[in-house]
Amino acid sequence: MPDEEYHEWLRREGRIVIVGASLAGLRAAEALRAGGFAGSLTLIGDEPHEPYDRPPLSKAVLLGKASPEHTELPRLRRTDATWRLGVAATGLDMTAKRVRLADGEEVPYDRLLIATGVRARPWPKEDEAQLDGVFVLRTRDDAVRLHRRLAASPRRVFVIGAGFTGSEIASACRARGLAVTVAERADGPLVGALGGVIGAVAADLHRDNGVDLRTGVTVTGLEGDATGRVRAAHLSDGSVVDTDVVVVSLGAIRNTDWLKGSGLGAGPRGIACDAGCRAFDFRGIVTDDVFVAGDVARCPHPLFGYQFLSLEHWGNAVAQAEVAAHNMISAGADRRPHLWMPAFWSSQFGVNIKSVGVPAMGEEIMITQGSLAERRFVGVYGHQGRVIAAVSFDNSRWLDFYQQQIERGAPFPVEYRTVDRRPEGRAPMPAGFPDPSLPTHGPTVTLSGYSPADRQLVFTPARH
Amino acid sequence: MTQAPLLRRITDYANRADPYPLYEELRRTPVLQEEEGGPYAVSSYYDILGLLHDPRISSDAAHLTAPDDDELSEPEATGLPPSFLRLDPPEHDRLRRIANRSFGPPHRPHRIDSLRGELARIVTGLIDGFGDARQIDVVDQFAHPFPVTVICRLLGVPREDEPRFRGWVDLIVAALDPETRQSGDPQFLRTAQEARMQLGMYLAELVEQRAREPRDDMLSDLVADHGPDGAMSTMEVLSTAVLLLIAGHETTVNLIANGMLTLLRHPEFLHRLREDPALSVRIVEELLRYEPPVQLLPQRTCVADIELRGITIPKGSRIWLVLAAGNRDPERFRDPDRFDPDREDLGHLGFGSGIHICFGAPLARLEAQLALTELVRRLDNPRLVEDPPPYRQNAVLRGPRHLRIAVDAVRPSEAVRF
Numbered sequence: 105m106p107d108e109e110y111h112e113w114l115r116r117e118g119r120i121v122i123v124g125a126s127l128a129g130l131r132a133a134e135a136l137r138a139g140g141f142a143g144s145l146t147l148i149g150d151e152p153h154e155p156y157d158r159p160p161l162s163k164a165v166l167l168g169k170a171s172p173e174h175t176e177l178p179r180l181r182r183t184d185a186t187w188r189l190g191v192a193a194t195g196l197d198m199t200a201k202r203v204r205l206a207d208g209e210e211v212p213y214d215r216l217l218i219a220t221g222v223r224a225r226p227w228p229k230e231d232e233a234q235l236d237g238v239f240v241l242r243t244r245d246d247a248v249r250l251h252r253r254l255a256a257s258p259r260r261v262f263v264i265g266a267g268f269t270g271s272e273i274a275s276a277c278r279a280r281g282l283a284v285t286v287a288e289r290a291d292g293p294l295v296g297a298l299g300g301v302i303g304a305v306a307a308d309l310h311r312d313n314g315v316d317l318r319t320g321v322t323v324t325g326l327e328g329d330a331t332g333r334v335r336a337a338h339l340s341d342g343s344v345v346d347t348d349v350v351v352v353s354l355g356a357i358r359n360t361d362w363l364k365g366s367g368l369g370a371g372p373r374g375i376a377c378d379a380g381c382r383a384f385d386f387r388g389i390v391t392d393d394v395f396v397a398g399d400v401a402r403c404p405h406p407l408f409g410y411q412f413l414s415l416e417h418w419g420n421a422v423a424q425a426e427v428a429a430h431n432m433i434s435a436g437a438d439r440r441p442h443l444w445m446p447a448f449w450s451s452q453f454g455v456n457i458k459s460v461g462v463p464a465m466g467e468e469i470m471i472t473q474g475s476l477a478e479r480r481f482v483g484v485y486g487h488q489g490r491v492i493a494a495v496s497f498d499n500s501r502w503l504d505f506y507q508q509q510i511e512r513g514a515p516f517p518v519e520y521r522t523v524d525r526r527p528e529g530r531a532p533m534p535a536g537f538p539d540p541s542l543p544t545h546g547p548t549v550t551l552s553g554y555s556p557a558d559r560q561l562v563f564t565p566a567r568h
Numbered sequence: 569m570t571q572a573p574l575l576r577r578i579t580d581y582a583n584r585a586d587p588y589p590l591y592e593e594l595r596r597t598p599v600l601q602e603e604e605g606g607p608y609a610v611s612s613y614y615d616i617l618g619l620l621h622d623p624r625i626s627s628d629a630a631h632l633t634a635p636d637d638d639e640l641s642e643p644e645a646t647g648l649p650p651s652f653l654r655l656d657p658p659e660h661d662r663l664r665r666i667a668n669r670s671f672g673p674p675h676r677p678h679r680i681d682s683l684r685g686e687l688a689r690i691v692t693g694l695i696d697g698f699g700d701a702r703q704i705d706v707v708d709q710f711a712h713p714f715p716v717t718v719i720c721r722l723l724g725v726p727r728e729d730e731p732r733f734r735g736w737v738d739l740i741v742a743a744l745d746p747e748t749r750q751s752g753d754p755q756f757l758r759t760a761q762e763a764r765m766q767l768g769m770y771l772a773e774l775v776e777q778r779a780r781e782p783r784d785d786m787l788s789d790l791v792a793d794h795g796p797d798g799a800m801s802t803m804e805v806l807s808t809a810v811l812l813l814i815a816g817h818e819t820t821v822n823l824i825a826n827g828m829l830t831l832l833r834h835p836e837f838l839h840r841l842r843e844d845p846a847l848s849v850r851i852v853e854e855l856l857r858y859e860p861p862v863q864l865l866p867q868r869t870c871v872a873d874i875e876l877r878g879i880t881i882p883k884g885s886r887i888w889l890v891l892a893a894g895n896r897d898p899e900r901f902r903d904p905d906r907f908d909p910d911r912e913d914l915g916h917l918g919f920g921s922g923i924h925i926c927f928g929a930p931l932a933r934l935e936a937q938l939a940l941t942e943l944v945r946r947l948d949n950p951r952l953v954e955d956p957p958p959y960r961q962n963a964v965l966r967g968p969r970h971l972r973i974a975v976d977a978v979r980p981s982e983a984v985r986f
Contacts, residue, residue, distance in 0.1 A: 501925075504617070
C-alpha cells in the first residue's frame with residue numbers, strides 16, 4: 105500500500121498502543137485524537153492510578169499543601185481509549201507487532217508508542233533498602249508514604265544525593281521544621297546539572313536554611329535496629345549520622361528492562377530514536393512503527409551537536425509526545441522533528457531555579473545579570489565560543505532572551521552591556537562540571553554519541 | 569504631495585478613533601526609524617515579545633541620550649523618587665518584590681480574590697446610580713469612578729476620605745492628558761500641582777498611621793514589611809502608591825470603555841455574555857489584544873547595540889514597542905482584525921511581558937470581567953449614541969473620552985452572584 109494510503113487507513117481504523125500512562129502517554133493520546141486518529145487506542149500503565157503530575161510530589165505534597173491524591177493531570181480532550189492500568193508491559197515482539205502484559209495477555213498494534221519513563225534508582229544494597237524508614241520519591245505512592253513519615257515528626261531526615269529532587273526534599277523538610285542532613289558525592293548540590301559555580305551557591309542556600317550539608321562524601325551503609333528500622337547512616341569520611349528517615353535520591357533508571365531481547369535499541373541510557381521519535385533497533389536501523397517519547401527517549405538534537413539527549417524534563421515530555429503522535433499518523437513528508445529547547449525549573453528554599461539549553465555542555469559560565477552572592481542572577485554557559493545554556497535564580501523572566509541566543513548560536517563570552525551587569529559578571533570562569541568519566545548521579549541531561557546530520561534540517565548558523 | 573511621517577500620523581489625534589490601518593502600515597517596516605534621532609518603532613509580535621525579555625533594554629530614563637521631551641513622555645513632576653515602572657534591576661526588582669508581598673501570592677494570595685464581593689458591590693452601586701436615565705455616559709458615570717474606588721479600598725483609604733481622594737486623583741489624571749497639557753491653562757495646571765501635593769501629604773499621613781496601627785490593607789503591608797528586602801522607605805511607599813493610582817486608573821477606565829464599545833459593535837458577544845458570565849474571561853483577554861488600553865510603550869532605551877531584522881539599533885536609542893500593532897500581527901494571530909473571544913490562539917501583549925509585566929493585571933482582569941458582565945446584564949437594549957465616540961487626546965493610553973449609550977431601561981440588581 106502506498107505510504108499516503110496506508111496512513112489514511114491507519115488514521116481511520118488502525119490500532120495504536122501506548123505503553124506508559126503518565127504525562128507523555130496521556131498527552132500523546134490526546135494529540136492523536138486531536139490529529140484525527142479515529143482507530144482503537146490502548147494505554148498501558150504499571151501504576152494503578154490515572155495519569156498524575158509529578159512535580160508537586162517533591163514540593164507542595166511534602167509540605168502538606170497539596171494532597172497526593174489530587175495531582176491528576178488535567179485532561180485536555182477526550183481520548184476514547186482503553187486503559188489498562190496496574191498492568192505492566194513485560195515484553196515486545198516487533199515482528200508479530202504485539203506487546204506482552206504481566207497478566208499474560210498480548211495486545212496487537214499497528215503503531216506503538218513507548219513512554220515508560222524512568223523510576224527512582226533504589227539504594228543498591230537490597231537488605232538496607234528494605235529497612236523501615238528508607239524511601240525513594242518518584243511515584244504518588246512514594247509521596248504518600250514519605251509525607252506520612254514526615255508528618256510524624258522524625259528527629260532527623262537523611263537525604264542521599266543533592267540533585268534537584270534531593271534538594272527539593274531537603275527544602276520541604278526544612279520548611280516543616282525538620283532536621284535534615286544531605287550527603288552529596290560532588291562538591292555541592294546540583295553540580296551534575298549546573299556545575300560547580302552554581303553548586304557553590306546552592307550549597308550556601310542549603311546551609312543558610314539550616315541543612316547539615318556534607319559534600320565530597322558517599323554513604324557507605326545504612327544501619328538498622330533490631331526491629332528493622334533504619335537508625336543511622338555511615339559516611340565515607342567515617343562519620344555516622346543518627347536518623348530515622350532516609351530518602352534515597354540518586355537519580356533515575358530508565359524503564360527499558362521489559363524490552364530486553366526485543367531487538368530494540370534500548371538500554372540503561374534509554375531508547376535511541378531519531379528526531380522524528382522513531383525508535384532504532386539494536387542494529388542502529390530506524391523502525392517505522394515503534395515510536396518513543398518522554399524521559400525514556402534519547403533523541404539527537406541538532407542545536408547541540410546532534411548529540412543524543414535524554415531529558416527528564418516535564419516540558420520535553422509534552423512536546424515530544426505531541427511530535428511523536430503527529431508523526432505516528434503522518435506520511436513521511438508531513439513529519440516533524442522534535443526540536444524542543446531543553447528547559448526545566450525547580451523550586452527550593454524559596455528560590456525559583458530555571459534553566460534553558462544544556463548547561464552540562466558548558467565549559468565556562470558568566471554571570472550576565474545580578475549577583476551570585478545575592479542569589480539572584482542569570483548565568484550564561486559557553487561551549488566552543490557560543491552560548492549553549494543559561495540558568496537563573498529568581499530571575500526567570502529573562503530566560504526567553506537567552507533561549508533565543510542559544511537558538512541563534514550567539515557568541516560567548518557575552519560582551520554587550522545588560523541591565524544589572526555587575527563587575528563580577530564581566531569575565532567568564534570555568535563552569536566547574538565534574539570529569540564526565542567519574543561516576544556521578546542526578547544530572548538531568550546525559551550526553552552520549554553522535555548521529556549523522558539530518559540534511560533536511562536547516563539551521564541559522566552562528567554569525568561570528 | 570508628501571505625507572506626514574507615519575509615527576506622527578499615529579500620534580495625530582485625527583487618527584485616534586481607528587489607528588489600526590496605520591499599525592498595519594507600520595508592520596510593513598517592522599523596525600522603523602523615520603526621523604534622525606527619533607525613536608525606533610518595533611511593531612511585529614515576536615520582535616516585541618523578544619525585546620520585552622531583552623536585558624539590553626532599559627526602562628530607566630537616565631539612559632536616554634536625548635532629552636525626554638516628545639509628546640508621549642509622562643511628566644515627572646511628582647517630586648517623588650522614580651517608581652519601579654521607571655527603574656531597572658536591581659532597584660526595580662527590590663521595590664516590585666516588596667510591593668508584591670502586599671498584593672499577591674505567595675504572601676497575600678487572597679488580596680485580590682477577597683475584593684470580589686466589594687468590587688461587585690461597587691459595580692452594583694454605580695449601575696444603580698444610573699437611575700431612570702435613558703442615556704448614559706459609560707465613561708463618566710461608570711468606568712471612570714470605578715477603578716479609583718477600588719484602589720482606595722485596596723490601599724486602605726478610609727471611606728470618609730474617598731470623595732476628597734477622588735477629587736485629587738481626577739485633577740491629577742486630567743492634567744496628565746496631553747490635551748490639557750498642551751492647552752496649558754496655567755490656572756488649571758497650578759490646581760493639578762496643588763492636588764498632587766495634597767494627595768502626597770494625605771498619603772504620607774496615612775502611611776504613618778498605618779505604620780503605627782496596621783490594618784488588612786496594602787499600605788499597612790508596604791510599611792510594615794518584614795521580608796528579606798526590609799520595608800520601603802516612606803518616599804518609596806508614596807511613589808509606589810502614586811504609581812498604582814496613575815497606572816491602574818486610566819488603563820482600567822479604557823479597558824472597560826473599550827470593552828463596552830467593542831461589545832456594542834459585536835452584539836452577538838454581548839448577548840452571549842448576558843447568558844454566560846463565564847465568557848467574560850475570554851472576552852477580556854481578547855479585548856486586551858483587540859483594543860489594548862496601552863497602545864505602545866514609548867519609554868524604553870537600549871544600553872547596547874541591538875540587531876533586529878538586519879537593522880542595528882544603536883546603543884542609547886529610544887525604542888517604541890507598539891503593543892497594539894503586535895496584537896494584530898498576522899504572523900501570530902489568524903484573522904487578526906476580527907474580534908473573536910472564541911479564538912484558539914487567544915493571547916496578547918496587552919499587559920506587556922518580562923519583568924515589567926503589568927503589576928495590577930489580576931486586578932484589572934477581575935474589574936473588567938465584573939464590570940462588563942454586570943453592564944450587559946442590567947442594561948436593557950443598550951446601543952451606541954455615536955460611533956465612533958469622542959476619544960481622549962492620549963495616543964498611548966488610548967480610549968473614549970465619553971461613551972454615550974441609549975438604553976430602554978436599567979434593570980434592578982438581583983442578588984449579587986459573585
